Amino acid sequence: MSNQTPQPDCGRRSFLLAAAxxxxxxxxxxxxxxxxxxxxQTLPPxxxxxxxxAPAISAQTLGFHYGKxxxxxxxxxxxxxxxxDYADLALEDIIARSARQAGDAAVFNNAAQLWxxxxxxxxxxxxxxxxxxxxxxxxxxxxxxxxxxxxxQLAGAxxxxxxxxxxxxxxxxxxxxxVKTGNADTPLTAGLTPLLTVDVWEHAxxxxxxxxxxxxxGAVLDKLINWEFAQQNLKA
Ligand code: MN
Numbered sequence: 001m002s003n004q005t006p007q008p009d010c011g012r013r014s015f016l017l018a019a020a021x022x023x024x025x026x027x028x029x030x031x032x033x034x035x036x037x038x039x040x041q042t043l044p045p046x047x048x049x050x051x052x053x054a055p056a057i058s059a060q061t062l063g064f065h066y067g068k069x070x071x072x073x074x075x076x077x078x079x080x081x082x083x084x085d086y087a088d089l090a091l092e093d094i095i096a097r098s099a100r101q102a103g104d105a106a107v108f109n110n111a112a113q114l115w116x117x118x119x120x121x122x123x124x125x126x127x128x129x130x131x132x133x134x135x136x137x138x139x140x141x142x143x144x145x146x147x148x149x150x151x152x153q154l155a156g157a158x159x160x161x162x163x164x165x166x167x168x169x170x171x172x173x174x175x176x177x178x179v180k181t182g183n184a185d186t187p188l189t190a191g192l193t194p195l196l197t198v199d200v201w202e203h204a205x206x207x208x209x210x211x212x213x214x215x216x217x218g219a220v221l222d223k224l225i226n227w228e229f230a231q232q233n234l235k236a
Contacts, residue, residue: 039078040087041094041111043071044118052126056219061207069203070117077110091115092188099189112184116166116197123196125226132227136195136234143176151221153178154198158217164201167217170194171235195230 051059081087086094098108144150157180158167165182171193205216
């Protein structure tokens with residue numbers, strides 16, 4: 001108990017510290033542990049400039065998508081988890097735990113959307129598209145027959161997702177699969193390893209393509225998709 005803690009001899013202590021030339025910095029009373037001043041989760045920087053994906057995705061779209069939508073998921077999540085056990089967990093662990101708690105749907109939705117968007121930015125790159133690197137290409141050919149067939153399945157998933165959601169290339173054990181998820185859902189909670197994703201929420205494309213989701217998805221797959229990132233996510 002604190003009232004049994006011996007009190008320091010403040011006069012003597014200050015004198016000694018002053019003698020050491022550190023009075024100002026160190027003679028202050030110890031500050032008790034307080035709630036962390038910085039938020040539990042942060043917004044990772046965009047891995048390229050706002051105009052780096054134009055014209056397939058405009059700087060205006062990226063500005064709203066990253067600066068408003070992605071940031072809103074972050075801000076909402078930090079408000080929801082402040083003072084709770086969630087605040088001490090890694091983002092992936094927040095997603096896994098909240099997915100099992102029916103009462104924490106808002107935590108799950110904002111945590112998963114924070115993760116999904118960070119993953120989406122890295123799934124794209126300026127001058128992307130083209131041919132996947134060899135190790136990934138071999139896995140794609142084994143699973144789909146060809147890279148074009150894989151892209152067709154990705155486009156099919158992106159276009160057939162009713163309403164908001166995501167299309168993914170994912171690893172399931174030793175196999176690759178194309179999957180789609182609705183709203184904030186992520187293949188992580190199904191035990192799959194995401195390799196890349198395409199955001200098909202309307203906010204991802206409406207400023208540039210209005211209702212033409214197929215044109216947006218085609219441009220992403222042909223010009224922006226980051227096969228090198230997908231290969232880095234392969235699990236041995
Ligand atoms: Mn989005």
